Amino acid sequence: MRKFLVVLDDSRECLNAMRFAAMRAAHTGGGVQILSVIPPDEFNHWIGVGNIMREEARERIHAHFEVFAKWMRDKQNVDPELVIREGEPVQEIMAQVAEDREVGVLVLGASSENRGPGPIIAELARNFGDLPIPVTIVPGDLSKEKLEAIT
Numbered sequence: 001m002r003k004f005l006v007v008l009d010d011s012r013e014c015l016n017a018m019r020f021a022a023m024r025a026a027h028t029g030g031g032v033q034i035l036s037v038i039p040p041d042e043f044n045h046w047i048g049v050g051n052i053m054r055e056e057a058r059e060r061i062h063a064h065f066e067v068f069a070k071w072m073r074d075k076q077n078v079d080p081e082l083v084i085r086e087g088e089p090v091q092e093i094m095a096q097v098a099e100d101r102e103v104g105v106l107v108l109g110a111s112s113e114n115r116g117p118g119p120i121i122a123e124l125a126r127n128f129g130d131l132p133i134p135v136t137i138v139p140g141d142l143s144k145e146k147l148e149a150i151t
Contacts, residue, residue, distance in 0.1 A: 003105075008068070013110055013112070016138045036061045037084075037086070094131070098132075105133055106134070
């Protein structure tokens, strides 16, 4: 089965990327894999404090994931898979694509603000040629109706 890999983070544009991935998966018989990356700088504390912070980050990710997963199951009949990695976001995205051969498309949300498309897209753009799969960039301000029309 081809999976749409989408990145779960705290950005507003993440919502449209999730919607797009779920709708495309529903229409094509694919799956959705949601990747959340915990940056290493969040745990540069004493070992005990770092471990507590790591566990709290994982709990937040699971709670955030469940919101999207419920919508995907209820509205799109897609049961997403959650993957949590620790490290630099772009390196972990590249690693996930390399490790899971079922991932067929990377879906990213682009910021609609004037500061550029967002840090992940900006950094990943330097590595697009190294990716063995296509990348779909979904505008963050695309309406739900427009998303439905194009998926």
